[in-house]
Amino acid sequence: MAVTIKDVAVRANVSPSAVSRTFTEGASVSDRMRKKVEKAARELGYSPNLLARSLTTRRTLLIGLVSNNFSNPLFLQVFDLFTRGLQDRDLRPMLVNLTSGIDPERSLEMFRQYSVDGVIVTTSELPSVFSEAFHDAGLPVVHAFGPLTGTQDVHTVSIDDRNCGRMAADLLIRKGYTSIAFMGGPKETTVTQYRCAGFLEAAARHPKVRTSHSFAGTHSYQAGRAEMMRLLAAGPAQAYFCGDDVLSIGAMSAIQSAGLRVPEDIGIIGLDDMEIAGWDTVNLTTIQQPIGRIVEATIELIAAMMEDPNREPESRLFPCKIIERGTLRPG
Amino acid sequence: MAVTIKDVAVRANVSPSAVSRTFTEGASVSDRMRKKVEKAARELGYSPNLLARSLTTRRTLLIGLVSNNFSNPLFLQVFDLFTRGLQDRDLRPMLVNLTSGIDPERSLEMFRQYSVDGVIVTTSELPSVFSEAFHDAGLPVVHAFGPLTGTQDVHTVSIDDRNCGRMAADLLIRKGYTSIAFMGGPKETTVTQYRCAGFLEAAARHPKVRTSHSFAGTHSYQAGRAEMMRLLAAGPAQAYFCGDDVLSIGAMSAIQSAGLRVPEDIGIIGLDDMEIAGWDTVNLTTIQQPIGRIVEATIELIAAMMEDPNREPESRLFPCKIIERGTLRPG
DNA sequence: CACAGTCTTGCAACCGATTGCAAAAAGCCG
DNA sequence: CGGCTTTTTGCAATCGGTTGCAAGACTGTG
Numbered sequence: 001m002a003v004t005i006k007d008v009a010v011r012a013n014v015s016p017s018a019v020s021r022t023f024t025e026g027a028s029v030s031d032r033m034r035k036k037v038e039k040a041a042r043e044l045g046y047s048p049n050l051l052a053r054s055l056t057t058r059r060t061l062l063i064g065l066v067s068n069n070f071s072n073p074l075f076l077q078v079f080d081l082f083t084r085g086l087q088d089r090d091l092r093p094m095l096v097n098l099t100s101g102i103d104p105e106r107s108l109e110m111f112r113q114y115s116v117d118g119v120i121v122t123t124s125e126l127p128s129v130f131s132e133a134f135h136d137a138g139l140p141v142v143h144a145f146g147p148l149t150g151t152q153d154v155h156t157v158s159i160d161d162r163n164c165g166r167m168a169a170d171l172l173i174r175k176g177y178t179s180i181a182f183m184g185g186p187k188e189t190t191v192t193q194y195r196c197a198g199f200l201e202a203a204a205r206h207p208k209v210r211t212s213h214s215f216a217g218t219h220s221y222q223a224g225r226a227e228m229m230r231l232l233a234a235g236p237a238q239a240y241f242c243g244d245d246v247l248s249i250g251a252m253s254a255i256q257s258a259g260l261r262v263p264e265d266i267g268i269i270g271l272d273d274m275e276i277a278g279w280d281t282v283n284l285t286t287i288q289q290p291i292g293r294i295v296e297a298t299i300e301l302i303a304a305m306m307e308d309p310n311r312e313p314e315s316r317l318f319p320c321k322i323i324e325r326g327t328l329r330p331g
Numbered sequence: 332m333a334v335t336i337k338d339v340a341v342r343a344n345v346s347p348s349a350v351s352r353t354f355t356e357g358a359s360v361s362d363r364m365r366k367k368v369e370k371a372a373r374e375l376g377y378s379p380n381l382l383a384r385s386l387t388t389r390r391t392l393l394i395g396l397v398s399n400n401f402s403n404p405l406f407l408q409v410f411d412l413f414t415r416g417l418q419d420r421d422l423r424p425m426l427v428n429l430t431s432g433i434d435p436e437r438s439l440e441m442f443r444q445y446s447v448d449g450v451i452v453t454t455s456e457l458p459s460v461f462s463e464a465f466h467d468a469g470l471p472v473v474h475a476f477g478p479l480t481g482t483q484d485v486h487t488v489s490i491d492d493r494n495c496g497r498m499a500a501d502l503l504i505r506k507g508y509t510s511i512a513f514m515g516g517p518k519e520t521t522v523t524q525y526r527c528a529g530f531l532e533a534a535a536r537h538p539k540v541r542t543s544h545s546f547a548g549t550h551s552y553q554a555g556r557a558e559m560m561r562l563l564a565a566g567p568a569q570a571y572f573c574g575d576d577v578l579s580i581g582a583m584s585a586i587q588s589a590g591l592r593v594p595e596d597i598g599i600i601g602l603d604d605m606e607i608a609g610w611d612t613v614n615l616t617t618i619q620q621p622i623g624r625i626v627e628a629t630i631e632l633i634a635a636m637m638e639d640p641n642r643e644p645e646s647r648l649f650p651c652k653i654i655e656r657g658t659l660r661p662g
Numbered sequence: 663c664a665c666a667g668t669c670t671t672g673c674a675a676c677c678g679a680t681t682g683c684a685a686a687a688a689g690c691c692g
Numbered sequence: 693c694g695g696c697t698t699t700t701t702g703c704a705a706t707c708g709g710t711t712g713c714a715a716g717a718c719t720g721t722g
Contacts, residue, residue, distance in 0.1 A: 002443065004708055015672045020710055027711090030670055030718095050444045051382045051391065052708035055677040060382065065426070070411035071606070073404045080401035083428035092445065095396070095426045097414035112333065113381045114423065221610055253612045275402070276607070279552055281584045335678055346702045351680060358681090361688090361700055383678035386707040 003044045012040035023048050054115060063091050063302060064111050064119040064134075068098040068126055072219060072246055074274040074291070078122060078145070081295040089303060091117075098126060104133035111139060118302045120144060124191045125219070128154070140305035144298040145289075147190035148315055155305070156315040157298045161191045164287050164320050165198025168241035168269050173206055175328055177239040177267060182213040183227060183251060185243035192243055195271070199241055212237060216247055224250025232258050239267030239328065245277045248284055252327070267328040271320075283326040290318045334375045343371035354379050385446060394422050394633060395442050395450040395465075399429040399457055403550060403577055405605040405622070409453060409476070412626040420634060422448075429457060435464035442470060449633045451475060455522045456550070459485070471636035475629040476620075478521035479646055486636070487646040488629045492522045495618050495651050496529025499572035499600050504537055506659055508570040508598060513544040514558060514582060516574035523574055526602070530572055543568060547578055555581025563589050570598030570659065576608045579615055583658070598659040602651075614657040621649045 009016040014037060021027035022037040029037075040046075054060040063086055069075040079095075086093050094116060096107055111119060111134065118140035121131045128149040134141045135154050142155040149156070165182070172180045182199045184192040196213050203211045214231065216223035224247035231237075232254060242248040248270035252262050262268055270277060273288035297316050305311050340347040345368060352358035353368040360368075371377075385391040394417055400406040410426075417424050425447060427438055442450060442465065449471035452462045459480040465472045466485050473486040480487070496513070503511045513530045515523040527544050534542045545562065547554035555578035562568075563585060573579040579601030583593050593599055601608060604619035628647050636642050 002446070002708095005710095006708080016708090017672060017710080018670090020708095021671090024710075028670060033670075047440050047444055049446060049708055051446060052386055052677090053710070055383055055386075055679090055708080056710040058677085062425075070407060070414075073407060073607075076401060076404060076407040076410075079407075079410070079426070080428060080430065083401075083426050084430065087428060087433075092441070093426045095410070095414050095424045097411060097418060099411065099415065102418075109378050110423070113378055115333070115380060115382060221606075225611075249610065249612070253610060256612065275552075276404075279580065279584060280556075281580070281587065281612070333678095337678080347679080348681080348702060349700090351678095352701090355680075359700060364700075380678055383707090384680070386678080386709090387680040389707085 002049070003046045005046075005048070007044055008037065008040050008046050011044060012036045020048075058115075059306075060115050060117055061091050062094055062114055062116045064096055064107075064114075064116045065093040066096045066098060066107065066119060066121045066126070066130065067123045069123045070097060070099055072244070072272075072274070073276055074245070074272045074289075075122075077275065078291055078295065081292060082120065082122065082299070085295055085299045089299065091299075091303075098123075098130070104130050108133055108137055112137070117306050118142070120298055120302060121146065122298075125186065125189050128190075138309075140302060140309060142298045142301045142305070144294055147194060149190075152315065153313050155301050155313050157294050157301065158315070158317055159289055159294070159320050160317045161194035162198035162201075164271060165195040165200070165241070166202035167287060167320065167322060168195075168271075169199045169202035169211075171269065171322060172239045172241065172267065172328070173203065173209055175239070175267070175331065177237075177329075178208060179210040179237045180239050180241070181211060181231075181237035183224070183231070183240050183242045183247065184213065184215045185219040185223075185247060186217060187215040195241075195243060210237075216243070216250075219244050219246055221246055221250040221253070224248065225254045227251070228254035229258075232260075236266055239269070242268060242270050245270040245272040245274050245284060245286055248286070248327075249276070249282060252282075252284075262327050263329045269322075269328060273323050277323075277325070285325045285327045286323050288321045288323050290320065293318050333380070334377045336377075336379070338375055339368065339371050339377050342375060343367045351379075389446075390637075391446050391448055392422050393425055393445055393447045395427055395438075395447045396424040397427045397429060397438065397450060397452045397457075397461065398454045400454045401428060401430055403575070403603075403605075404607060405576070405603045405620075406453075408606065409622055409626065412623060413451065413453065413630070416626055416630045420630065422630075422634075424451075429454075429461070435461050439464055439468055443468070448637050449473070451629055451633060452477065453629075456517070456520055459521075469640075471633060471640060473629045473632045473636070475625055478525060479648075480521075483646065484644050486632050486644050488625050488632065489646070489648055490620055490625070490651050491648045492525035493529035493532075495602060496526040496531070496572070497533035498618060498651065498653060499526075499602075500530045500533035500542075502600065502653060503570045503572065503598065503659070504534065504540055506570070506598070506662060508568075508660075509539060510541040510568045511570050511572070512542060512562075512568035514555070514562070514571050514573050514578065515544065515546045516550040516554075516578060517548060518546040526572075526574060541568075547574070547581075550575050550577055552577055552581040552584070555579065556585045558582070559585035560589075563591075567597060570600070573599060573601050576601040576603040576605050576615060576617055579617070579658075580607070580613060583613075583615075593658050594660045600653075600659060604654050608654075608656070616656045616658045617654050619652045619654050621651065624649050 270286035559582035601617035
């Protein structure tokens, strides 16, 4: 059915090796030969079978892209960037959805069956046991948007969550709020803990400022709304730093339902700066993750590890920027 | 590095064929042999290399998933469903992002290089030349969320866009609006044309109802906002059927900026029912696409075509449902 | 023109699997 | 136990490529 190297060889009246060589970077072929082969290949519509090739070269150019963030709109942007970035380097993403609770063993087996050249784990909520399992199996791994793990033997590209917490607290205090709080995502995730810790740490430097913190069960609109409902009933703080933008929007909806207004009654600052945050019906003040740079660095690292698998693991943290919109009181 | 069939054969003291057979469905192996091989395989942590296998079986279980909708949040849900659905059938999605304007030739070559077993095109905005190019190359193709093409030789799973237009018009008229309009996405896309045609057709049955229509350049928040700004300046209709939910939200933002209110001053009905539409700050009345059923049917069809490549192309259209929320005046 | 040195080419083995075929083993029956 | 059928097994070819090696074709030089 498909046209093979042999078909081309026959038509060009040369050996299969010659055909192979004209299609391999840096192989030794004369100009005359190359012309002849290329002509035949063009006429037959030949293009080499990368899977067969991978058998001997041990390169599939397949990259596993693992995530379980299929409800946070930010990740649509992330997937967009990843797929394009990988494509630009002739790498192919094999998407793996961990939502339905596959275990590391199972997904690792999958990657081995398809001999992926590397794995990108892209989520803040996946326990580091996944990246580590892939790493232990000898696969190049980069964890993007994840926390710094304790054992630092997996590449990590991310933001400095603790520092984001500090930035949020500092901004709120600068704005004159004296009672501020952190409303995080799932308590057990590391990024949430870091964001919380940074927030409390910075606030602690201001003795007059009262702080508190609580957690929503998931990074979802409904969870944010429910948690804020609870907080409102219990007597809310003046301003909240929410674990991410989706939570922020949920929280704002609760505030409005309660007949209060943002920012007049309660201030909100989020984290992510997903596209929706900029919609002027939302107009959320938030801390922007530089997702473009994170994705770019991740792909760069994976490519580098494909060259040199023994490369020392490193972690790159990118600075975040506060995007002031309309959900905090002025000045 | 990786453990191969030979390693297992040596350890179990049997021939490689025997190992292969214990790992292939329906091959003839005695119980004793199977036990022996499985033990050795387990001890070595062997799992078969699917790419090598594909050379002889002509099956990669790889499915190309092509899209260019990386800004519509609905598609995050769609990707979630697709990746899980494919995974459940032991198929692997290779994601291809057509945003940056790759041509059909280029993506086709990619699919051939990786010998994908089928291609799912999932977008409403991609010209049908793509699906047809894949089809002409002999690949099983299903186009999901696309329009019915003129030449019906590609499987299509979708909604009946024309009928959605009718439903929207009928609902608006039932609600008592007498001046209604369609505000679509890109004029040149087929789905937009169908939605518009159905809308106008149903409205035309009511001589007292005035209609009009216009188009935003893209299915985006900003485009919806800009177009509605223009309409407001020119003198708006009483209610709008917008090409999709994102456009609707953009339009609503323009209306609010102009100091008008939804639904008191202007009614809005969207199409998609993406998650955000249900957020109670948005609370959008909309026509729901049954994305779960569409995805399920698409996967089913691709799987069926893998069995029987000559299967007659068919198109499955699923009925949509109106979800009444708060952006139309009550009954 | 002979000769050494460099390029190009084809042969054959190999990558990790599957599978048709025939030989060997096992099962069945009288 | 012998003879027959049915199962199980291994051999070797194959899938579509790549690559080390040695032979053949060039090139430049004296």
